[in-house]
Amino acid sequence: MKKTEIICENRLFRRLYKTGKSVVTPLFVLYLRKNGRQVNRLGITTSKTVGKAVRRNRCRRVLREAYRLTEPSLNVGFDLILVARTRTGEVSMNAVKEQLEQVLERMGVKIV
Numbered sequence: 001m002k003k004t005e006i007i008c009e010n011r012l013f014r015r016l017y018k019t020g021k022s023v024v025t026p027l028f029v030l031y032l033r034k035n036g037r038q039v040n041r042l043g044i045t046t047s048k049t050v051g052k053a054v055r056r057n058r059c060r061r062v063l064r065e066a067y068r069l070t071e072p073s074l075n076v077g078f079d080l081i082l083v084a085r086t087r088t089g090e091v092s093m094n095a096v097k098e099q100l101e102q103v104l105e106r107m108g109v110k111i112v
Contacts, residue, residue, distance in 0.1 A: 002071075003071060006041070012041070016079050019033060023103050027085060030081070032078060033078065034078055035077055036077060037077055040080060043079075043082070044064060045082075045083050046083070046084040063082045063084060065093050070101055070104065
């Protein structure tokens with residue numbers, strides 16, 4: 001992830017939840033907001049409703065890999081948070097990647 005920094009601070013997550021645009025899909029929820037920087041910032045969350053630790057970790061790995069493969073075609077200057085849903089751990093990474101690309105294209109973040 002060359003053009004991406006990781007969001008770790010709780011205040012940044014809260015700000016994005018409050019002021020960012022959100023898109024809900026069956027596999028994840030995407031929060032998006034412009035950040036005015038020359039890099040994208042990514043945060044990934046999974047709640048305990050997704051399942052036990054092994055399942056939550058798989059969801060995070062799938063979301064991270066889907067973003068990594070999509071990253072080279074993205075514009076810079078955005079904050080993104082991906083929130084895993086229950087079905088994220090049950091499907092293949094390619095399904096998550098395709099849905100992520102569609103959502104980003106629809107929101108005007110993806111360069112085609």
